[in-house]
Amino acid sequence: MAEDExxxxxxxxxxxxxxxxxxxxxxxxxxxxxxxxxxxRAFATAPWRExxxxxxxxxxxxxxxxxxxxxxxCGVSIATRLSEVRAxxxxxxxxxxxxxxxxxxxxxxxxxxxxxxxxxxFTHAWAYHGSRERMIATASGAFALNDPRRWAPGSGGxxxxxxxxxxxx
Amino acid sequence: MSRSETxxxxxxxxxxxxxxxxxxxIRGDEMTAILPGDDKLIGNVGIRAIHGGAMGAFLExxxxxxxxxxxxxxxxxxxxxxxxDYLRSGRGGEDVYARASLVxxxxxxxxxxxxxxxxxKAKPVAALRAQFLVAAAEASP
Numbered sequence: 491m492a493e494d495e496x497x498x499x500x501x502x503x504x505x506x507x508x509x510x511x512x513x514x515x516x517x518x519x520x521x522x523x524x525x526x527x528x529x530x531r532a533f534a535t536a537p538w539r540e541x542x543x544x545x546x547x548x549x550x551x552x553x554x555x556x557x558x559x560x561x562x563x564c565g566v567s568i569a570t571r572l573s574e575v576r577a578x579x580x581x582x583x584x585x586x587x588x589x590x591x592x593x594x595x596x597x598x599x600x601x602x603x604x605x606x607x608x609x610x611x612f613t614h615a616w617a618y619h620g621s622r623e624r625m626i627a628t629a630s631g632a633f634a635l636n637d638p639r640r641w642a643p644g645s646g647g648x649x650x651x652x653x654x655x656x657x658x659x
Numbered sequence: 660m661s662r663s664e665t666x667x668x669x670x671x672x673x674x675x676x677x678x679x680x681x682x683x684x685i686r687g688d689e690m691t692a693i694l695p696g697d698d699k700l701i702g703n704v705g706i707r708a709i710h711g712g713a714m715g716a717f718l719e720x721x722x723x724x725x726x727x728x729x730x731x732x733x734x735x736x737x738x739x740x741x742x743x744d745y746l747r748s749g750r751g752g753e754d755v756y757a758r759a760s761l762v763x764x765x766x767x768x769x770x771x772x773x774x775x776x777x778x779x780k781a782k783p784v785a786a787l788r789a790q791f792l793v794a795a796a797e798a799s800p
Contacts, residue, residue: 515701516710519678543674545735552675553738554719558712562702577703579748580711586740642705649705 497574498652503527506651510566513645517562520555522599524566530604532566534559536597536617549593553627556617557585559599560629562646564613567601568633569647571611577636577643581610588625595619597626609635666690666728669735679713681720688729692721694755694775701751709749709784714775718743718757718787722771725759726791736769741789749784753777759787767794 503510510524511517511534520542526533536542536551536559544552565578591597600622601615615629616622643649660668663685670676670683680700682693694700694717702710719741726736749755759773773787 513704514710515699515704516713517702519699541674541678544676546672546674547734552673552716552720553741554675554679554712554716557715557719557741557743558710561710561712561715577705579703579708580743580745582742582744583711583715584740584742585715585738587738590737642703644703644705644708646702 498648498655500529500570502655503570503651506654509650509654510569510647511562513650514562516558517646520558522559522562524563527566527570530567530571531600531602532563532570534563534566534599536599538591538594538596548590550590551597553585553587556591556597556627557583559597560585560601560615560617560627561631563599563601564603564615564629564631565633566647567603567613568606568611571603571606572635572648575638575643575648575652577638578647579634579636581632581634583629583631585627585629587627591626592619606635611635662728666724669727670724675716676720679716679720681717683724685728690725690728690758692717692724692757694757696751696753698752706748707751709751709755711743711745714745714749714755714785715743715787717755718773718775718785719789721757722759722773722787722789723791725773726761726769726771726793729761730764730793732793736791736793739768739790739792741787744786746786747782747784750777755784764793767792769793
């Protein structure tokens with residue numbers, strides 16, 4: 491995609507990055523927040539919260555929280571490479587758990603969308619504390635890009651920013 | 660305590676299982692997991708589809724619970740890796756069911772498959788394949 495074909499400028503995505511998960515109920519419920527986007531890359535945080543703990547003895551966050559974070563941040567990284575709003579659906583996701591998350595520490599999710607075709611987008615993602623030196627999990631996922639006339643896009647990602655821009659016009 | 664009682668007692672103490680709304684029906688060594696329909700689990704508001712992360716978490720908890728049910732582990736088995744295939748979009752607000760089976764239970768690792776469905780078991784919405792560490796979890800302090 492040539493940059494000039496983009497209907498929503500990257501600067502607008504960067505300015506409104508925090509909105510890209512607010513309209514996604516499950517991401518919002520878990521307290522996820524998009525912190526930064528670049529072209530083909532996105533970052534978000536997941537808070538350490540008592541209600542997200544998967545092991546009551548150790549206070550380690552449940553793997554399912556990390557799955558949700560990485561799945562969603564992959565979607566956001568794809569959105570940074572799309573020229574227009576598309577309906578997106580996860581086709582598959584592979585997660586490797588390196589080590590348990592530490593009690594009391596927030597988790598950073600980072601995703602890279604490294605290839606996009608007309609119908610599919612490919613991503614890699616990482617979950618860590620602080621920096622990639624303290625990796626918790628890695629992921630790779632493929633996502634279907636569906637025709638928005640047949641599949642309604644959600645209210646997160648590009649849609650959230652598009653709506654915000656319309657409001658201002 | 661029977662294994663099913665041990666599992667239920669453990670799940671009741673897992674905060675994230677409560678957050679998700681995870682429930683299960685155990686008959687002997689067979690378990691059907693239930694994820695009650697709830698709007699908070701939605702990922703795409705436009706088509707009211709369940710979030711892929713909620714579906715993944717449900718399948719992971721189902722797989723973990725099945726391993727816990729059929730072994731004598733005192734601590735929850737730790738996932739090493741997992742792959743989730745999203746086969747159909749999950750309808751938000753409606754219950755999801757899942758069952759898991761152990762493909763292989765070794766002395767250190769367990770390989771597990773799980774499938775989730777809504778109204779028809781023959782039309783799964785998602786499938787999981789996961790590896791769990793079953794030995795080190797016992798040895799860890």
